[in-house]
Amino acid sequence: MRTGWRCLAGVMAVALAASAARADDWPQWLGPQRDGVWREKGLLAKFPEKGPKVVWRAKVATGYSGPAVASGKVYVTDFFTEGNTNIDNPMALSDLKGKERVLCFDAKSGDQLWKYEYDCHYKISYPNGPRCAPTVHDGKVYTVGAMGDLYCLDADKGTRVWSKNYGKDYGAKTPLWGFAGHPVVDGRKVICIVGGPDAVAVAFDKDTGKELWKALSAKEPGYSTPALIEAGGKKQVVIWHAQSINGLDAKTGEKYWSVALEPQFGMSIMTPRQAGDYLFAGGIGNVGALLKLAKDKPGAEVVWRGKKDTAVYPVNSTPFIDDGTLYGVDTESQLRGVKLETGERLWETMDATLGDKRGRAGTAFIVKNGDRYLLASETGHLIIAKLTPKGYEEVSRWKMLEPTGTAYGRDVVWSHPAFANRCVFARNDKELVCASLAK
Numbered sequence: 001m002r003t004g005w006r007c008l009a010g011v012m013a014v015a016l017a018a019s020a021a022r023a024d025d026w027p028q029w030l031g032p033q034r035d036g037v038w039r040e041k042g043l044l045a046k047f048p049e050k051g052p053k054v055v056w057r058a059k060v061a062t063g064y065s066g067p068a069v070a071s072g073k074v075y076v077t078d079f080f081t082e083g084n085t086n087i088d089n090p091m092a093l094s095d096l097k098g099k100e101r102v103l104c105f106d107a108k109s110g111d112q113l114w115k116y117e118y119d120c121h122y123k124i125s126y127p128n129g130p131r132c133a134p135t136v137h138d139g140k141v142y143t144v145g146a147m148g149d150l151y152c153l154d155a156d157k158g159t160r161v162w163s164k165n166y167g168k169d170y171g172a173k174t175p176l177w178g179f180a181g182h183p184v185v186d187g188r189k190v191i192c193i194v195g196g197p198d199a200v201a202v203a204f205d206k207d208t209g210k211e212l213w214k215a216l217s218a219k220e221p222g223y224s225t226p227a228l229i230e231a232g233g234k235k236q237v238v239i240w241h242a243q244s245i246n247g248l249d250a251k252t253g254e255k256y257w258s259v260a261l262e263p264q265f266g267m268s269i270m271t272p273r274q275a276g277d278y279l280f281a282g283g284i285g286n287v288g289a290l291l292k293l294a295k296d297k298p299g300a301e302v303v304w305r306g307k308k309d310t311a312v313y314p315v316n317s318t319p320f321i322d323d324g325t326l327y328g329v330d331t332e333s334q335l336r337g338v339k340l341e342t343g344e345r346l347w348e349t350m351d352a353t354l355g356d357k358r359g360r361a362g363t364a365f366i367v368k369n370g371d372r373y374l375l376a377s378e379t380g381h382l383i384i385a386k387l388t389p390k391g392y393e394e395v396s397r398w399k400m401l402e403p404t405g406t407a408y409g410r411d412v413v414w415s416h417p418a419f420a421n422r423c424v425f426a427r428n429d430k431e432l433v434c435a436s437l438a439k
Helices: 002-021 166-170
Strands: 054-059 068-070 073-081 096-106 112-122 135-137 140-144 149-154 160-165 184-186 189-193 201-205 211-215 227-231 234-240 244-249 255-260 273-275 278-283 287-293 300-305 320-322 325-329 335-339 345-349 364-369 372-377 381-388 391-399 405-407 410-412 418-420 423-427 431-436
Touching (some): 068 135, 068 418, 073 112, 073 140, 096 149, 112 149, 135 184, 227 273, 320 364, 325 381, 335 391, 345 391
Antiparallel strands (some): 068 073, 135 140, 140 149, 149 160, 189 201, 234 244, 244 255, 273 278, 278 287, 287 300, 320 325, 325 335, 372 381, 405 410, 423 431
């Protein structure tokens, strides 16, 4: 009997060790749970003097879309063209013909496994390529291009399963800065920000592409990604379009509640963030609000609305909420700490974005790991930092990529990395890099 227990204990110990050592995937925007948290352990505390080991580099074309990592593969989208994609004027429209591509690489070696491409004619501002990270789920990969091409591909073979075009299928007008809402899988549905009459949000059958429901109308669909939340006893899909933030029944698309929230230039960009009973969204023009979600039924009421000297108003990056403090990069480029319940600004710094420079739309993508944060700065640096209500404490930084894009007269990297397999996967407009962050 004792021998049996010893064997069982040994098997359990091996299983637990294997579980602890298991590498996590990063299969979608903001990670496995769409919360911007990297839960792997055994990572370095700070970067070596010469930087972490670069495992591989792979050639890619232009794009803002971050990579996704799942089941030993890395997926990324880009735009291949002979024209110049770096257009500094944010209001200037491009006229570029090329191909949008979905590329798949081996996560360990960086070898390209397959490529899927289609003709695409860009007529948008900032035409550096697709905006949306791939979403990988149950053997399929879902991608959205800048001109509204939604594709479902076989994740292993790269073959087309089904596709939609937002303009042709729904009459959606392409936003000035292209379609940017990442596809979100919920059960048998893939939920997308589409646009067009009564179709700001559309849920498709993830396997067939059949429309399951559509909801909401707005003058513009905005650039935000659907957020899935639990509140009022219901699973809700939160949609922030150019005019309001809305809670929908995740099963049917029925609208539960709506609160006016209209940023300048239709720039609803950040993914709404939930923290307990609170929900925050904000954007350019000092437009932001903290909502209190009802407990007894689906509903929301405004706790506070932002003012010029309060809160944080993000452009490209989604803030992080941690223990009552909101951390985010403002329109004016400062990384700020904000008291969530009141909107009071606690501190601000330019160290994570533009440093000594000044400019708008400074960007740092925020991911939490344990008790510290990884900040992917537009300067191409990956920064390890402590963020607390008292301030910003930089631990270490490493020049991960060269900035190859252009914005407001400066060189930038505006692409969210993926963190998986104890590595960081990041791209600019020339290469996709994998570097080990293992201890």
